[in-house]
Structure formats: structure tokens, C-alpha cells
Amino acid sequence: MARNVAIQMDHISTIDITGDSSFVLAIEAQERGYALWHYEPQNLTLREGRVMTRAEPLEVRYQAGNHFTLGEAQWIDLSDMDVVLMRQDPPFDMSYISATHLLELIHPQTLVVNDPVEVRNAPEKLFMLRYPTLLAPTLISRDPVAIHAFRDEHKDIIVKPLFGNGGAGVFHIGPGDENLNSLLEMFAGINREPLMIQRYLREVREGDKRIILIDGVAKGATNRIPQEGEARSNMHVGGQAFSTQLTDREQEICAAIGPDLKQRGLIFVGIDVIGGYLTEINVTSPTGIQEVNGFDDVKLEADIWDAIETRLN
Numbered sequence: 001m002a003r004n005v006a007i008q009m010d011h012i013s014t015i016d017i018t019g020d021s022s023f024v025l026a027i028e029a030q031e032r033g034y035a036l037w038h039y040e041p042q043n044l045t046l047r048e049g050r051v052m053t054r055a056e057p058l059e060v061r062y063q064a065g066n067h068f069t070l071g072e073a074q075w076i077d078l079s080d081m082d083v084v085l086m087r088q089d090p091p092f093d094m095s096y097i098s099a100t101h102l103l104e105l106i107h108p109q110t111l112v113v114n115d116p117v118e119v120r121n122a123p124e125k126l127f128m129l130r131y132p133t134l135l136a137p138t139l140i141s142r143d144p145v146a147i148h149a150f151r152d153e154h155k156d157i158i159v160k161p162l163f164g165n166g167g168a169g170v171f172h173i174g175p176g177d178e179n180l181n182s183l184l185e186m187f188a189g190i191n192r193e194p195l196m197i198q199r200y201l202r203e204v205r206e207g208d209k210r211i212i213l214i215d216g217v218a219k220g221a222t223n224r225i226p227q228e229g230e231a232r233s234n235m236h237v238g239g240q241a242f243s244t245q246l247t248d249r250e251q252e253i254c255a256a257i258g259p260d261l262k263q264r265g266l267i268f269v270g271i272d273v274i275g276g277y278l279t280e281i282n283v284t285s286p287t288g289i290q291e292v293n294g295f296d297d298v299k300l301e302a303d304i305w306d307a308i309e310t311r312l313n
Contacts, residue, residue, distance in 0.1 A: 003082040003312070005029050006037040006055060008044065008099070009285075010088050017067045021289040021301075022087040026060045028301040029083075036060070037081070038070060041088045041099050051078045051106050078103070083308060084112045087285050090165040092123045096284065108265075111311055114283050115265030122266065125162050125196050128281045130260075134253050136277040139197040144184050147197055151180065156200035159183060162193050165284075172200060203275025209244060210288045211254060212300055213269045215307040216262030218254040219300055220292035221246055243295035249276040257281070267307050 009022050017023050030036055039055040046052070057071035078084055084103060090096065100116035107116055121127075128135060139150045140162065151157050155175040164170070169187075173180050187195055207223035223244035246254070250273050257278075261269050270286035272279045289300045 002033050002035045004037065004080065005034045005083045005085065006039060006053070006076070006078060006081045007058070007085045008039060008041055008053075008088055008103075009085070011040055012038055012058070012060075012068045012070075015067075017062065017064060019287070019290050021287045022085070022285070023060065023067070024289055024293075024301040025085060025087070025304060026058065027062070028299075028305050030060055032305060034083075037076060038068075041095065044099055044102055046102055046105070051102050052076065053078060079106045079110055081106075081110050082312060084110055086112055086114065086116060086119065090124075090163070090284050092163045092165070092284055108311075111308065113267050113308060114269075118264040118266055119283055122264070122281065122283045123163060124165070124280045124282050124284065125160075127283065128278050131257055131278060134256060134278040136201055136275075136279070137199040140194050141197070142184075142188065142192075142194045144181070147184065147195070148180070150197050151175065154199040156202075158198045158200050160196050160198075161187065161190075162196050198279070201275045201277060201279075206275075207242070207244070208239070208279070209246075209250065209273045210241075210291075211246065211250065211271050211273060212286070212288055212292055213254060213258060213261060213271065214300065214303045215267055216258035216260075218246060218251065218258070219303055220296050220298060221250070222288060222291040222295060241291045241295075247276070253278050268304050 007022065007026060015023055026036055036058040037055040038058040039053045043054045052075055054073050055076045056073045059069040061067055086099070086103060097120055100120040103112045103116040106112065137154055139146065141147055151173065157173050158170060159173055160170040171183055204226060207225050209221050209223050211221040212219050221244050222241040224239040224241050226239050253273060266283050268286055270282040270288050292298065292300055
């Protein structure tokens with residue numbers, strides 16, 4: 001009997017198959033004989049103690065504009081699945097947190113990747129604070145006095161929302177920039193969350209490395225270079241990916257955090273490193289598989305499924 005994999009993701013019609021990591025994970029699972037089910041996070045339901053969802057049978061293929069077929073939607077009990085891939089994009093908000101609580105009820109009898117408890121406990125910009133020796137100077141605060149004092153000390157700073165993603169809401173504020181107060185007022189009007197403020201790392205002009213770790217082991221990396229006049233290197237905002245190798249410092253970072261990631265059941269993780277400093281640990285819906293595959297002639301999705309299958313056997 002074929003094993004069943006349910007993929008919790010934003011609708012598959014919206015993805016770019018040339019770069020999407022969820023897509024190649026689905027392709028690899030299908031090639032291994034898994035039966036695929038597709039559902040969106042808003043369909044996740046708890047009913048009479050059972051974690052259910054309206055899901056559609058899924059077939060995938062490498063054909064632009066014709067990359068998927070969905071069958072008729074039906075209610076499925078996620079405890080009947082062998083694996084659930086939690087792959088919807090952030091933001092890491094209360095909807096995301098609620099989904100981790102529901103999926104926690106079926107894990108590990110049904111293997112959820114990544115472990116929903118650890119995903120909940122590891123928001124990208126906070127989880128890395130566990131490794132202070134690997135970080136650039138960092139402040140978490142919404143207190144304007146503390147933020148101004150941090151800029152007075154470090155001059156050039158980056159200000160960004162604590163639970164943002166894809167480079168959205170990231171600002172480079174120099175020592176003479178008069179917009180800082182206005183910026184803090186704007187963020188205060190949006191939510192009550194603290195901000196992350198970091199010393200600006202000029203090395204970002206040389207690249208922001210995305211390193212993929214699978215079961216705690218570094219498997220490859222790409223170097224993302226920001227566009228001219230842009231402080232952000234995210235692919236969503238025009239950053240370009242280039243082939244790269246890990247430096248001794250980057251290998252040291254991976255060795256320091258890898259065992260902890262594996263112990264926490266964080267099978268697929270993408271970390272960001274600028275100038276030898278860890279800047280994010282991405283565990284919610286990491287990306288970067290296809291870029292590494294293309295540069296290094298590897299197949300990281302196969303490595304991820306190998307790691308998953310060791311937990312199923």
C-alpha cells in the first residue's frame with residue numbers, strides 16, 4: 001500500500017515551479033510512489049478530537065502552466081497520513097501558530113515536517129538568539145530610547161519586523177537618517193510586536209548566503225547578491241543567486257547549530273549568513289533547494305526524503 005503525504009501549503013496554482021522548494025519535494029515524493037494530498041492552511045479543522053482537512057488528491061509534473069492536477073476534494077483524517085509537510089509561507093502569525101497546535105495533536109504518529117512544536121518555538125529571528133556568539137550586534141525592542149541608543153553606538157543599522165518574511169519591511173537607517181522616529185511610529189501603528197535592530201553589515205554587498213541544512217548537516221548554499229541601491233538580498237526583491245562554497249566560519253556556524261536542529265526534529269532548515277554572522281534560521285517554509293541543485297548538480301529534495309524515511313522505518 002502506498003504511503004500518503006499531505007502537503008499543507010498556499011495553493012499550488014500560485015507557485016513558480018522553477019524555484020519553489022515545495023514543488024520539488026512533491027515531485028520527489030511522487031517519484032517514490034507516495035500518494036499526494038493538497039490542502040490549504042485555512043482548511044485545517046479539529047472535529048470531535050480528530051484533525052481533519054478538506055484535501056484534494058494531487059499529481060505534479062514539470063510542465064510550466066500545467067504543473068498539477070487536483071482531484072475531487074474530500075475530508076481526510078490527517079492521522080491516517082504517513083507524513084504532513086507544513087509548507088505554507090509565513091508570516092509567522094497567530095494563524096500559523098494555531099496550525100502548529102493542531103498538527104501537534106497528530107505528531108509524531110503522523111510525522112509532521114518540520115516538527116510543529118519546534119516550528120512554534122523557533123520563529124526565524126528569535127530562534128537564532130540561542131547562539132549569541134554567532135550573531136552581529138542585535139537589539140530586540142520597541143522602546144525608541146533603546147533603539148536610538150543602539151543607533152548611536154553602531155551608526156548604521158537595519159530595522160525590520162520581528163515576524164516578517166521575504167525582505168518585507170526591512171529598512172537600512174544610517175547615522176544621519178531623520179526618518180527613524182517616523183519609521184518607529186509607523187511600526188507602532190501596525191502591531192504591538194518588538195522590532196529587530198541589527199548593526200548594518202556592509203559585507204551584504206558581497207552576498208547573503210542561504211545555507212541548506214538537512215537533519216542538521218549543511219548540504220549546500222547559494223550566495224544572494226542584492227541589486228544596486230538595495231540593502232536586501234532576498235530573491236523576492238530582485239536579489240540574484242550565485243554559486244558558492246562555505247567558508248571555515250560558515251562551516252563553524254553549521255557545526256554549532258546542526259546537532260540542536262536535528263535533536264529538535266527540524267529536518268529542513270535554511271540559515272542566512274552575512275559576513276560570517278548568522279542573521280536568520282528559517283524553519284517555517286525554507287526555500288533554496290532548486291538554486292543549490294542547479295549550481296551543485298545535486299538533488300536536495302532526495303536527501304530530505306531520505307531523512308524523512310529514516311523516521312518512518
